[in-house]
Amino acid sequence: MTFFHYIHRDTVLHRMDGRFKLLCMLLLSLSASFASQLQHYLVLLFVVTLALLIAKLPFKALLKDLKFFGILILIVFVVNAFNIPGDPIPNFPITSISLQGVITGLRFAARLTIIIIVCAVLTGTTPLMTLRNVIEWYLRPLPFVPEVRIATMINLTFMLIPLIFDNFAEMMKAQKARCVELRKNPIKRINFIVFPLLNQTLRRVDEIAYAMEARCYSEVRTRAVFKSNKIDWLLLAICLSVFLFVIL
Amino acid sequence: MALLETQDLTHIFPDGTVAIQNINLKFNEGEFVVIAGANGSGKTVFARHLNGLLKPTKGKVLIDGEPITKNIVETRKKVGLVFQDPDSQIVGQTVAEDVAFGPENLNLPVDQVEAVVKESLEAVGLSRLSTRSPHTLSGGEKRRLAIAGILAMRPKIIILDEPFTGLDYPGVVQVLKQIIQLHKTGHTILLITHELEKILAHADRLVILHKGKLVEDGKPEDVIYRSENYGVRMPLRDGEKVAALTWLK
Ligand SMILES: Nc1ncnc2c1ncn2[C@@H]1O[C@H](COP(=O)(O)OP(=O)(O)OP(=O)(O)O)[C@@H](O)[C@H]1O
Numbered sequence A: 001m002t003f004f005h006y007i008h009r010d011t012v013l014h015r016m017d018g019r020f021k022l023l024c025m026l027l028l029s030l031s032a033s034f035a036s037q038l039q040h041y042l043v044l045l046f047v048v049t050l051a052l053l054i055a056k057l058p059f060k061a062l063l064k065d066l067k068f069f070g071i072l073i074l075i076v077f078v079v080n081a082f083n084i085p086g087d088p089i090p091n092f093p094i095t096s097i098s099l100q101g102v103i104t105g106l107r108f109a110a111r112l113t114i115i116i117i118v119c120a121v122l123t124g125t126t127p128l129m130t131l132r133n134v135i136e137w138y139l140r141p142l143p144f145v146p147e148v149r150i151a152t153m154i155n156l157t158f159m160l161i162p163l164i165f166d167n168f169a170e171m172m173k174a175q176k177a178r179c180v181e182l183r184k185n186p187i188k189r190i191n192f193i194v195f196p197l198l199n200q201t202l203r204r205v206d207e208i209a210y211a212m213e214a215r216c217y218s219e220v221r222t223r224a225v226f227k228s229n230k231i232d233w234l235l236l237a238i239c240l241s242v243f244l245f246v247i248l
Numbered sequence B: 001m002a003l004l005e006t007q008d009l010t011h012i013f014p015d016g017t018v019a020i021q022n023i024n025l026k027f028n029e030g031e032f033v034v035i036a037g038a039n040g041s042g043k044t045v046f047a048r049h050l051n052g053l054l055k056p057t058k059g060k061v062l063i064d065g066e067p068i069t070k071n072i073v074e075t076r077k078k079v080g081l082v083f084q085d086p087d088s089q090i091v092g093q094t095v096a097e098d099v100a101f102g103p104e105n106l107n108l109p110v111d112q113v114e115a116v117v118k119e120s121l122e123a124v125g126l127s128r129l130s131t132r133s134p135h136t137l138s139g140g141e142k143r144r145l146a147i148a149g150i151l152a153m154r155p156k157i158i159i160l161d162e163p164f165t166g167l168d169y170p171g172v173v174q175v176l177k178q179i180i181q182l183h184k185t186g187h188t189i190l191l192i193t194h195e196l197e198k199i200l201a202h203a204d205r206l207v208i209l210h211k212g213k214l215v216e217d218g219k220p221e222d223v224i225y226r227s228e229n230y231g232v233r234m235p236l237r238d239g240e241k242v243a244a245l246t247w248l249k
């Protein structure tokens, strides 16, 4: 999957100050959730698609991965279309679908699409460590919040998830090679996967913890320095105007 | 005084497994020591005691004559450990980020972190890959990255746990060259392996563990003929000298 993986390029968005980027992406996601009229969606779609192009992320590969989200978006659409009461659509054979339902469904589908693209741009242009440092920076002023610990935890979680998936895929293949399909009892089959996977994951976590300790893991650590420039402010201003355009 | 010393080092796991037993060893500055032993002989457990990752059931480890527990951070800076499985050692999403992890833990100022990362990557020849994702590196490059991550802490002693497992011929040569280079630049090297044929020519000393006990410790040319008693393959053919035991041309 290319989605949600950092892809190194040299673009404005890659160079952008992480703090500004996170804020911009939050503003755009919020705008998407508040958007109500067609022109709102069009503007938002335009902005995020532009961001995707500027970031030089592999467009085709992303579209391919979007299929997976496509199902999700479709479900959101269908559930809405059927469940919102209202007038039936003229000349349409299925009467349980209402016009209002279709419109609401489209609305939710558009929101979801925009938010997914926003996430793809954010994760595609920002290394995890930067994201971690940004979160730490935002949490720092809050009292009683162990910001370094939270940031490290987020970091490790994001790092482990792909490892667990890879591991799972490997184990499935290895078990298929030994004809696990012939086993008809699903509970048994789940057992063959879940326990070894859990076991391996815990082992792995143990190893990572040791490796971090061997390199003197400490919560009093070098703080990232962020540098912002005019472009960062400009991009923030653009996102802010989009946000204001949507809510006003 | 020895740089690193273990006294009566014993580790018994909670399930009763005696992993290592009464190990007394001294390592001197600048030495190149190969530690060999069959699977399960306690090599990894031993290594993890040398920088305090495991606590001994009995006995102790001394660095410069002082117990390592006296200043554990200082110990871990001095004693760098490269793990058997390089994947578990990687915490960064890019090569440079991963190398920075250690110096950032030491709370060095940002410019110093950058400098030491640059220097460490140069030392292992990975500078041009600094923005790559570590998981896309080849086996040999991954090992060298793991070494760079340790070098960034500026250790005096470098322990490498099975650095050749899973590497092809060029991979072994890359890593081997790197290790010899580290020794030349003044590091004390403790190398754990059972593949003596790849490295022994470069070592000053060969130590063999067997079922958790120290059974041999001496010059490679003296010890090697007894290695097969302890499940470590004796790689010399008739008339060959220890100097032939290297994969470097
Ligand atoms: N967490 C643990 N709990 C119980 N026993 C353990 C644990 N870790 C290791 N052991 C046992 O301690 C002994 C020494 O293990 P160690 O990993 O040090 O061997 P090794 O010499 O490194 O072997 P290898 O060549 O396979 O890496 C083995 O018998 C092993 O089963």
Ligand SMILES: [Mg+2]
Binding pocket: B043, B044, B045, B084, B161
């Ligand atoms: Mg081992």
